[in-house]
Amino acid sequence: MFYTLSAFIILAGASPPADFSTTNTPWAAIPLANCEATLAQAQLEDYVRLNRGQIKRLRLSGHKDMYCHVPQAVRYRTGPGSIRYSSYLLLSCRMAAAVAQFEILAQQTAKDVFGNNARITDIRMLGAYRCRRLRDAKHRQSEHSFGNALDVHSFHVSDFGLVDVKTHWGPQSTRKGQAAHTFLHALIHRLRRAHVFTTLLTPDFNEAHRNHFHFDCRIYKQSSGSAGGIGTLLNMTLDMGRIPLPPPMERVP
Numbered sequence: 525m526f527y528t529l530s531a532f533i534i535l536a537g538a539s540p541p542a543d544f545s546t547t548n549t550p551w552a553a554i555p556l557a558n559c560e561a562t563l564a565q566a567q568l569e570d571y572v573r574l575n576r577g578q579i580k581r582l583r584l585s586g587h588k589d590m591y592c593h594v595p596q597a598v599r600y601r602t603g604p605g606s607i608r609y610s611s612y613l614l615l616s617c618r619m620a621a622a623v624a625q626f627e628i629l630a631q632q633t634a635k636d637v638f639g640n641n642a643r644i645t646d647i648r649m650l651g652a653y654r655c656r657r658l659r660d661a662k663h664r665q666s667e668h669s670f671g672n673a674l675d676v677h678s679f680h681v682s683d684f685g686l687v688d689v690k691t692h693w694g695p696q697s698t699r700k701g702q703a704a705h706t707f708l709h710a711l712i713h714r715l716r717r718a719h720v721f722t723t724l725l726t727p728d729f730n731e732a733h734r735n736h737f738h739f740d741c742r743i744y745k746q747s748s749g750s751a752g753g754i755g756t757l758l759n760m761t762l763d764m765g766r767i768p769l770p771p772p773m774e775r776v777p
C-alpha cells in the first residue's frame with residue numbers, strides 16, 4: 525500500500541499554479557509534495573521529468589478560458605513491469621506513480637491466470653494526455669486534459685496472446701477466451717482493492733467505454749461536502765486514502 529499512503533500526501537495550503545485554468549477541475553492541478561520520492565516508492569526509475577516549457581499548453585477548442593496542461597509532467601518510459609506502451613506516455617506525476625503500481629499488479633495477475641511463465645509484454649493504449657472535455661459535460665475537462673488518465677485497449681501476453689478489452693470483457697464461449705476474460709476481471713478487481721486509481725471505468729460503464737478501460741487519479745470531493753473551493757479540496761484530500769471510492773455512476777469522464 526506504499527502508493528496509497530504516499531501519493532495522496534499533498535501540499536497543504538498550496539495554491540494551484542496561476543497560469544492555467546483550474547476552475548473546472550482544480551484537483552487535477554494539486555501537486556504531490558515530492559514527485560521523485562513518490563516515483564521511487566512506486567519503483568519507477570526510467571522516466572524523465574519535463575518542465576513547463578517542454579509541454580505544449582493547449583487551449584480546449586471552443587472554450588477560450590480552458591486550457592490543458594500536465595502538472596508535474598513525467599515522460600513515463602519503462603515501469604517496474606517492463607511493459608512497452610503503444611505510444612508516448614506523458615503523465616502527471618501522480619498518475620505515473622499509479623501506472624507503475626498498475627504494472628506490478630497486472631504482471632501478478634497475468635501469472636496467476638495464465639501461468640508462471642506468462643508476462644505482459646505490450647499494452648496498446650488509446651491515449652493519456654489529450655486535450656478534451658468530458659463527453660457529457662460541456663464545460664468540464666476530462667482528466668486526460670491534465671495527463672491524469674490512461675485508456676487501455678489491449679494487452680499482449682507472452683505464452684498466451686492478445687487480451688482485448690472489447691472482445692474479452694463479456695462472456696466467452698471458448699476456453700482461451702474465458703482465460704482472457706478472467707484476467708481482465710481479476711485485474712480490475714485487484715486494482716480496485718488496492719486503490720491504485722480513483723476512477724476505473726470498464727465496458728460496463730457506458731457505450732463510450734466498450735473497447736477500453738479508463739483509469740485516472742482524479743481527486744474526488746466528499747459527496748456530503750459543500751461546493752467548497754481549492755482550500756476545501758486540499759483539506760479533504762489529505763486523507764484521500766481513507767475516503768471510499770465513489771460509485772462509478774457519479775463520474776462521467
Ligand SMILES: [Zn+2]
Binds near residue numbers: 675739
Ligand atoms: Zn479515458
